[in-house]
Amino acid sequence: MLGKSRRMICSLLTQTPLHLAYYWSSSIYKTKPSTHLHNFSSGFLGPISSPAIRAFCSKSGEVGGMASSLQNQGSISYLTQREAAEIDETLMGPLGFSVDQLMELAGLSVATSIAEVYKPSEYNRVLAICGPGNNGGDGLVAARHLYHFGYKPFVCYPKRTPKPLYSGLVTQLESLSVPFLSVDELPVDLSKDFDILVDAMFGFSFHGKLLDTHTIFYNSFNFMFMHMRRDAATIL
Numbered sequence: 001m002l003g004k005s006r007r008m009i010c011s012l013l014t015q016t017p018l019h020l021a022y023y024w025s026s027s028i029y030k031t032k033p034s035t036h037l038h039n040f041s042s043g044f045l046g047p048i049s050s051p052a053i054r055a056f057c058s059k060s061g062e063v064g065g066m067a068s069s070l071q072n073q074g075s076i077s078y079l080t081q082r083e084a085a086e087i088d089e090t091l092m093g094p095l096g097f098s099v100d101q102l103m104e105l106a107g108l109s110v111a112t113s114i115a116e117v118y119k120p121s122e123y124n125r126v127l128a129i130c131g132p133g134n135n136g137g138d139g140l141v142a143a144r145h146l147y148h149f150g151y152k153p154f155v156c157y158p159k160r161t162p163k164p165l166y167s168g169l170v171t172q173l174e175s176l177s178v179p180f181l182s183v184d185e186l187p188v189d190l191s192k193d194f195d196i197l198v199d200a201m202f203g204f205s206f207h208g209k210l211l212d213t214h215t216i217f218y219n220s221f222n223f224m225f226m227h228m229r230r231d232a233a234t235i236l
């Protein structure tokens with residue numbers, strides 16, 4: 001695994017500590033053109049006629065901080081935390097999407113994007129680190145689709161949410177014999193055992209400082225930090 005020329009960090013979230021997100025984004029920008037958000041937008045948001053959503057996908061002047069600076073680097077578009085939440089409100093309000101519907105689309109989009117860039121024959125072992133919220137649900141969905149695409153997914157889901165939506169996703173993965181790994185079973189350097197890391201820990205509801213002292217967060221953050229500037233790629 002260490003001989004691989006490149007690895008992928010796939011982030012389903014936009015709200016982890018910003019300095020890390022910046023580096024992840026920078027690394028993909030340097031390593032290869034990222035079309036993932038565009039794919040997501042064109043395949044998911046694009047057909048929607050809502051002016052509000054189209055505005056989110058195309059605006060360039062009001063995106064703050066990190067997102068603003070990244071937008072100027074090329075054709076990659078980023079959403080702020082607030083913008084992502086507002087899109088979600090629009091989708092689930094006037095447009096009538098349900099949570100499980102959006103979650104399935106999000107997970108499928110990530111899995112499809114991975115498959116487009118990193119072939120399972122070369123990058124086979126995927127670890128999805130799933131948090132307690134909907135972003136974690138996205139990761140569970142992505143893991144299921146990656147399995148069907150020919151990858152060998154593993155899931156680390158240390159903070160399970162006892163709701164039918166999530167337990168159903170877990171059951172579906174268990175029925176496919178997708179392994180669930182505890183934090184203790186993960187190596188400190190995740191790159192030793194995995195080709196692709198799907199970061200589905202937090203989405204736009206992350207706030208404040210990281211409260212959870214669980215080792216998984218530090219393991220994954222360390223992995224990302226150690227590898228992102230050399231050969232990691234990022235999907236948002």
Ligand SMILES: NC(=O)C1=CN([C@@H]2O[C@H](COP(=O)(O)OP(=O)(O)OC[C@H]3O[C@@H](n4cnc5c(N)ncnc54)[C@H](O)[C@@H]3O)[C@@H](O)[C@H]2O)[C@@H](O)CC1
Pocket residue numbers: 012013014084088092098099102103104106131132133134135136137138201202203204205206207208209210211212
């Ligand atoms: N309808 C929706 O809300 C959908 C959301 N989706 C995804 O879900 C994300 C939003 O989902 P959620 O609102 O469930 O929230 P998140 O998945 O962002 O996470 C919320 C969880 O994180 C915990 N948390 C927040 N800040 C923390 C901190 N500082 N330290 C430790 N734990 C912390 C909260 O206690 C909560 O359990 C979106 O970004 C998107 O990726 C998609 O699945 C599509 C549908």
